[in-house]
Amino acid sequence: MDYTIFYREELSCTGGWDDESSWDVFISAFNSSERVSKVFELVNAANKHWIIQPDYGYEVDEYPQTNSFGPYSNNEAEFIKSYFNDSDMENLCQLRICIDITGFIKPYMMHLIFMLKRLGVKKLDVIYSEPARYADKEKTTFSDKEVFEIRQVYGFAGMHKPDVSKDILIIGSGYDDELISKIADNKNHCKKLQIFGLPSLRPEMYQENILNSHKASEAIGAGIRTAGSTYFAPANDPFVVATELSRVFQQEREKKGINTYLCPLATKPQALGFILFYLTECQNEPVSIIYPFCRSHSKETSIGISKISKYTLEF
């Protein structure tokens, strides 16, 4: 399937967006980074919602009190269920909805989009903003690395087959080699494929990514130049990611009914690509998205704002 025909657009960092970029509902996940608040301000929407995720550990006086939902359970299905209950939105499939995924922790983002599709939403705008720079070159920590469980994300669990001899695990490899190793270890028996962000957000990031993820190479069991084990898609284009996944999946599938595990560990747009691919092609297939659930996440990992991208998902 070719997802690269879907619309994407760069929005101005200073606002003044056209009518196409205005919505009935705008949903953003609160965190302390400048770009998340800035976008919230710039957006033109009838209703703007702040999602407060428990993993950031905000105190009550640290997050906005109006139009905020949460913090609820850290189980993504429970969380989104509570959000829908409290926000009391009706006829979702007829509303123009936009989500800013920048501050979202991936499982919540995944389940939210899953539920929106399930409730009939056919078109969804997603915004992602890029930082001016990250805090610390190769050493950026996004989570505290204490993974308390690795499991399928609710809504993204497949129907697997007992013959596991040809299972594959596709990892969207990011900077965090420990997470990569943990996931690879958890699905020890799978053949592992990696997707790297190239073009990366900045030229040096690709090399930095390789340096970091190299530490997980023992767990992965293959090097970057090993044929058929490495794929590339732009770090900020979910549609190419989804298209690549689709291509790899079809290719591997020709080798007969294999279980596939997906794990997006890199950028949010990349994760969006995984979500799109899954929701379009993998429901009721032996495919699951698994994820390393951490106890907490750092509140701010970036400085400034350099680019705002809008992606239009179509189901």
Next chain:
Amino acid sequence: MGNGFQKEAEDGLVDQLKDKLLAKIKVLSETIWDQRANRTEIDLWLHNFQSDDKEKQEKERLHALYLLSQFMYFASNEMRVLLHSMYRDLIRYPIVERIRKSNEDTTDISFINEEFKNELSKTRFLGVGNPSESGTHLLYYFRQESVLEKKLFINSHEIFSHDNGPQATLAFPTIKRYVFIDDFSGGGTQAVRYLKNVVKLIKELNQGIEVWYFVLFANESALKHIRDNTKINKCEAIFKLDDTYKCFGENSRYTPDEEILDMDFTHEMTRSYGDKLQPEHPLGYADNQLLLGFFHNTPNNTLPIIWFDEKNDYEWSPIFRRYPKNYGDKA
């Protein structure tokens, strides 16, 4: 700071850092640098840094090693990925977007592909510079990665025809779009030099024809220069380089974390050797001070100590050599 390190106390630290840098370079070399910087090559290059003062020599070599560990190199695998991205994301997507928007946002893939094929047939791809240039060299890979027919690729002189007298006309009046592909643009002057008149003439003959210029790596100033000095419709880079990529600039991203490393020393050292290698541009063409190289070429905007391999009075073994052009340096 002195010429050497305080011997006893720092002995361990120097070796530790050296090991760390070598280990980093080793990982790069065996993964995405395609073995271009193995020990022999590194030692040969470090050997360039010589001094009667042994402590100074050690210090220079350590700092040179640091610079090498910060180098950005794109091998052929990666360049192909970038070229494919250029086609898919900068060329194909905008056309597809236009097709969809003018057809009620259709998602009929066959229809879109058919329309795109039509648009493609009215598009021509060209390199920047003459055929032996590295830019045009990449056209081959670009064509391969994008799976395009040979006939879509022409040279700039083929745009025009003089069949009907001295006044030039468009050789292919049905072509709506000329796309220029380049690998690197440091200041934009070469691109402007090459494109300005071509674009001007195209526009004079048919205002509606689109001319696009896409480059893999470009300084932000280069893109601006091209936009300001030509009538080009689109000018974009896959990777934009801002002033943080200027090695010894104010906002340099290469400032080391390790206290034992001294950026001023490195600057001085690089300049001093650079003066011997490239007296006019000791820190790279137009003082660009880049640490960037590609499998097919290292731009001369990169620090000369990295690439210098020309015949000169001064003996130098490069680590990422450059293939010099005959006519002059690339901007």
Next chain:
Amino acid sequence: MIENKNNPFDITKAVDFSDKEINDYWVDLSGDSGFIKMVKPTSPMPMFILGGKGSGKTHLMRYYSYAAQKLRFEGDIVEGIREDGYIGTFLRCGGLNANRFHHQDSDINWSLLFSYYMDLWLSQLILMVINDATKNCDKFAGCEEKICEEIFELFSRPNEDELPPKDIGNLIGVLHGLQRQLDLAINNYSFSPLGMENVKILTAPGKLVFAIPQIISKYFQPFKDIRFLYLIDELENLTEDQQKYVNTIVREKEAPCSFKIGARLYGLRSFSTYSANEVNKEGSEYELLHLDEYLRNISSATYNKFAKKLCFRRLSEAGFIVPDIKGIETDIKKIANFFEIDEKSNFLKKSTSFVELKYEGEIRPYFERLKKQLLKARQGNEKSIPLSAKNIDSIINYLACSEYPLLEKVNIYLLYQDWGKSNNLVESAKIISEECQKFTVDNSYQCRQKQRLNHFQADFFAQLLRECNLKQRYLGVSDFIDMSGGLPRNLLTILKHIYQWSVFNNEAPFVGNNKISVSSQREGVLEASDWFFRDARIVELNGTVIQDSISKLATLFRDIRFSDKPAECSISTFSADLTSISATAQKTIKASVERSLLISIPGGQRDRNTKRIDSKFQLNPMLAPRWDLPVHRRGAIALSTVEVNAIFDPEYTDSLNELLQRRIGRMTAPAFGKGKFQTSSQNDLIDQFGD
């Protein structure tokens, strides 16, 4: 740029092998240690196979699975199975995604659901195996329909008119359909719980597991007497409750079935069952094979040979070596030749030549330090009589033996010993010198130097390297094999990293007469050691506690090794009375053993004072290079209760520094823990100068 040959040691995990490669790379242990005997695939007695990461457990289990069995048969598969006496069905628990079977605030019987799911899974697997094995067998075709009918009868079906499938392929389809129904309901439960209402459990737990093999062996004559072996691997992926189900089917097993259950060391959560909550007992309901312990305890000559064969196999498969017609014994000797090692010489003269090189014309660092210490010394028991500069020089001159730095180290050590006994130091040095001279002429001369060297040679050499700012040396295949601590994967990992460094250093390893340099070996070993340490954290939630503890322990060992007068030689082992330490410390030690960071030494250690048998643990030799420790196990220290707590229990960490200073203080000149030079505020009456 050299030719880029693939790293022959690249694939270090069994999971990355194809079935053919499992067979190709199989290296059997020789003689009585043969794997067949160890694992006993035809035995009715179930077996739990515990192995650390990289112990070869999965490799072993896959070897006995049908997929690999099949490739070993030359002719008829059915006949091959009959001769083997068993057919192996391999299940990986990871594939079940078992953590789905749980939901807070739910009144669903998730345990029952899980057991049904697992039964369906196992059933499909065994049927797939049978289907493949008998696909060209007419005899089976003759009874296939009957078999399917009887298996179908095992399910209570709401629709009585439903016809049974006529062949195994379709039967598998039916079972898979039932499994999918479950998947749908379970996967959607969190947002659509009503789906669960349609789920029906159609067989009793365990029924399918035993009945299917029984039915097959009843009707299919060639399989009448074979063992239907379930190889269930990755048990650590199941919760305690789910493991209880597995324990139950182990306990309730029926012929012709048996089980081999594989788990990581930390993966066995329980031996209890649902059979009236009885607990399975070793020797009674199951046998236990502790694979890495087994490998460590076979004679080192046998493991050595096994390990070298493994390396050889890799190198020959990768095209580096061609097998010699003289046979495997010759082949494996060749391997050692590829690695540069220190040349043997009298008193390590050649290996220690770096000392002279670095300090030519200057005072050697250990004498420099001794000098400083002597300046602070007091002569004998007399107070306030410092040694004169002349005396100090005499002492140093006596102890010097410039051709043999190693002997200089021994001499200093002997001086320290005498110092502790408050002897006249100049006199001591003179005697030491005389003995030393005789020893250099005749290395069989019985003297204190000889005695010390027998114990501390490796440590003195290590100290020399350190004092000259050189890295420690771990060289040669034997060292690597010792480092692997009984886990074959560790050996492969070490060699993989060494190979990479050797290629980076442009040495063209394993080609012709090329030798892999000292430097490449060292860097590779260090990387492998580092990886091992980091990797152990990966699966554990409280990994940092374990890692920190190991770090503290290793640092203690290192401080001892590089002290002036180490109490024990080649130290990497400690003993302790586990009954007296805190619960957290016990837990940490247990977890460290389960992650192979510590190795439990069977037999323990008899405490010299109380005669009590204490537990004994060695730091995994894979970690040795990270802390400059020896890979060969020799000396051990007895740690007190407070020391163990301080190392292994975060609550007691504060006292650690003081405890360590006290212990190391006893090995540090000039005070050796006594008098006003004590670093601790308390008087230390225990005089342990080691022997």
